[in-house]
Amino acid sequence: MTTDVLIGHRRNIADLEERVKNRRLQVIGLYGTPVVLAGTLLVWAGLKVFIWLDSDTPGAINEIFGGVAFFLGVATFFQGVAEFERFWKDSRTPVRELRLELSLAEERHILEARRRTPPPMDRQASYKERLPGEMARLRRESRHYRRMHLVMQWILFASSAAISAVTAWYDAPQPAKGILIGLASIVTVITAAAGYFKPRERAFNLQQTADSIEQHATALELGIAPYNDAEQSRNLELFATTVEGLRADQRMREQQLDQPQQGQQQVI
Template sequence: MTTDVLIEHRRKIANLEERIKNRRLQVIGLYGTPIAVVFTLLVWAALKISVWLHSDTPSAIDDTFGSVAFFLGVAAVAQAIAEFNRFWRDPKTPVRELRLELSLVEERHILDARRHTPPPMDRQASYKERLPGEMARLRRESRHYRRMHLAMQWMLFVGSAAISAVTAWYDPPQPAKGILIGLGFLVTVITAAAGYFKPRERAFNLQQTADSIEQHATALELGIAPYNDAEQSRNLELFATTVEGLRAEQRMREQQLDQPQQGQQQVI
């Protein structure tokens, strides 16, 4: 019964988190789409006044802006109808109200979990069963940062090569000047972003932590050192302590990457 109660709480929490996410997207679309319509019309009018004031606007420009404005207008009307006719799941419900409901459900979950706390060995065993999801998360984030690093590197390669190629190809200042300015700006931004976010280091740290956790999980599963004690409770306790130490080290490395270079040297 305790397990069923806790599972029901987790189901309610997941349901409320999904509802909050959907409601936030609904509110963004409900108020953002009319703003996008007005912005599109203003840009269209500004182009007409500044570029084609004394001539006809090209049909391609008119068709593009007209289609975008029409599509956004239809989307705005459809979202307004869905909001006021209660076609959505949580119409006319503020996001803060859903967040309050979520906090109350989480509080009830904590109270029930505290009231029916299982013994330490059961908690350690369940902790071991949750680790595959944690390792999958670490590897997923590691792949994300690795792909980000590779994309930045390829953009740097292409941008740097394009600057040299355009410089060698064009002798007159125009139109090469604008292209070179754009490519130089792109290379500068990517270099600064790569140095600030450090996706390569983040990918390496996440992958290293996932591999270390997997190594300890395999050692515990096979009953080899350091988890070869005759009492399983001691092995589980040592395993939980070791894994939490690895996760703490991972969080510390992330904090070091978020600090400036001078702050990193002081921490190290």
């Protein structure tokens, strides 16, 4: 019963979070679309007044602005109908009210969880069962940064090779000059982005943390050192403490990577 009650609270919170997000988008569209429509019409009229006052506006300009204005007008109409005819789930409901409901639901969940808190051993056992998802997340993020690093490196290699090839192929300033400028810009941007975001280091740290957590989880599962105590409660307590230390180290490394080079040296 405790599990079902807490799951019900979590589902209610997730539903309210989704409703708040959807309602925020609805309000932005409801009030933003007419503003964009008015701005489009003003720009269209301004072009006519300041550029083509004594002549006809080009047909392509009229088609573009006319199409955009028509689309925005239709969107404004249907959004207004959906809002005032209550076709949306939370029509005429302020976002502030939904946020209040979300805060109250979170507070109820905290109070209920405090009242129904299971023993420490049960919490530690459930913590162990949540770790496969955490390890999968770490490995997924590690693959993401690894792929980012590889893409950056291949673009850097290709651009550097293309600069040499274009320099050797063309003798005249044009079009080689423009191509070289573009390739050199790509190399500069990729180098700066790789130095700033450090995807290789992030991928290594994430993979290292995931492997360490998996190693400790395997040791606990097999009952080998350091989790070979006769009492399972001590093993679970040591396991939870160790894994939380690994996660704290991972967060510290992420913070160090986000700092400038001088700040990193001071932290280290």
